[in-house]
Amino acid sequence: MPRKTFQGWLDGEYSSPVEVAASDVALIVVDMQNAFLREEYSLGIAETQEPFAAAIPGTANLIAAARLAGVPIIYTRYAYLPGNEDQLSPAGRLEGTPLVPRLVEGTVDIEIIDELAPEPGDIVLDKSRPSAFYGTRLEPFLTAKGIRSVVICGVTTNICVETTARDASQKGYNTFVVEDAVGEAELSRHWHALYTIEFLFGTVCTVADVQRSWGAPVTGVPGYPLKRGENVTNLAWLERTAS
Numbered sequence: 746m747p748r749k750t751f752q753g754w755l756d757g758e759y760s761s762p763v764e765v766a767a768s769d770v771a772l773i774v775v776d777m778q779n780a781f782l783r784e785e786y787s788l789g790i791a792e793t794q795e796p797f798a799a800a801i802p803g804t805a806n807l808i809a810a811a812r813l814a815g816v817p818i819i820y821t822r823y824a825y826l827p828g829n830e831d832q833l834s835p836a837g838r839l840e841g842t843p844l845v846p847r848l849v850e851g852t853v854d855i856e857i858i859d860e861l862a863p864e865p866g867d868i869v870l871d872k873s874r875p876s877a878f879y880g881t882r883l884e885p886f887l888t889a890k891g892i893r894s895v896v897i898c899g900v901t902t903n904i905c906v907e908t909t910a911r912d913a914s915q916k917g918y919n920t921f922v923v924e925d926a927v928g929e930a931e932l933s934r935h936w937h938a939l940y941t942i943e944f945l946f947g948t949v950c951t952v953a954d955v956q957r958s959w960g961a962p963v964t965g966v967p968g969y970p971l972k973r974g975e976n977v978t979n980l981a982w983l984e985r986t987a988s
Contacts, residue, residue, distance in 0.1 A: 754940050755974045763950040765921050765958035766894035771887060772811040773877060774820045775899030775906050777804055777861050780847060780854040782900070788847055796928050796935075797900045803926030803952045803966040804861060804898045810952075810961035812864075817890060819883065820863050823905070824850040824871040831873045875908035884916065894919035896955060898926035903934035910942050920947030923955060925969040936977055 749759065779786040781797050811818050825832050825848050835842040848854055850871065863869050870881045877883050887895070895918050897910055906927050913920045922942050929935035943949040953965040970976060 749944060751937070751940050754943065755936065755977060757973055759943065760973065762957075763921070763948055763954040765896060765948075765950055765955050766919055767814070767958050767960070769892050770894040770896060771817040771819055771890070771892045772807055773883075773895050773897045773899075773909065774804060774808065774818065774857075774861065775877060775897060775909055776821055776823050776901075777801070777857055777899050778822055778848075778854070779856050779858060780823070782858050786854050796930050796932075798928065799970055800898065800900055800926055800928035801858070801860065803923060803969060806952050806964060806966060807896070807898050807923060807926055807955055808861060810956050810959045813961045814959035816896075816959065817868065817892070818863070819868040819870060819877075819886070820857055820861075821877045821881075821883075821899075821905070821909075822855045822857065822869065822871050823848050823873070824855045825873050826850060875905045876912045877905070877909040878912040878916065887918070892918075894921070896921045896923060896950075898923045900928045902927040902929035903931075903938040904929075907938040907942060911946050914946040921950050921955075922947055923952055924949050924973075925952050925966045925971070928971075932971070932976065932978060935971065936973070 780788050782794055782801065784794055808818060827849055829844055829846050829849065832844055834844065857863060868886060870883055872879065872881050874880060895913050897906055899906055906922060910920050910922050922939065924939055939949050951965065953963050956963045
């Protein structure tokens with residue numbers, strides 16, 4: 746078998762349909778919060794929230810499929826203590842950069858956006874680090890429910906989604922990351938994160954793969970703007986930013 750390469754992956758050599766676990770599985774919706782997805786609560790990570798907002802339709806379709814199939818839905822929220830007391834100080838080249846108060850628990854900043862709002866019976870876990878497993882009750886919940894596979898979506902691809910996927914894999918969970926239900930500020934980080942996940946830590950799949958595997962109507966994500974091999978370095982929102 747030829748060695749996997751990033752270019753080959755971008756060109757679709759490893760993008761055949763995927764059978765996603767349909768039992769003993771949970772959907773993890775990572776950080777789909779006002780702070781990341783609404784301009785008025787912007788964290789200032791990107792010039793625009795469009796790259797993150799691209800994850801909303803796919804995530805909504807996954808949530809609908811999970812509800813139809815009876816798959817548990819776990820939402821994570823990035824949230825700091827008042828005064829950002831548990832936020833790490835910038836390190837490395839960013840050492841000395843002032844901390845900006847944000848994502849404080851109890852504020853509208855951390856709430857899940859309205860169109861993806863949790864329903865009774867869903868699990869909402871707060872975290873103050875990128876991984877959904879670090880310092881949370883995620884693993885005890887998965888263990889108690891006998892869950893051995895996780896499907897991950899949300900933002901951002903390169904940080905909280907990838908870190909959660911790596912931890913899930915290292916803990917022995919069968920890990921799926923849904924490429925048309927995640928978003929990242931910089932496209933190179935988006936694609937390299939997904940490639941790295943598929944190289945070693947899990948399987949990159951699509952919303953349609955999940956819908957088909959869970960017995961939901963297969964709609965995919967019409968209009969999803971990020972396509973392997975086509976939108977690797979440039980998109981309309983980047984062109985507007987540069988102009």
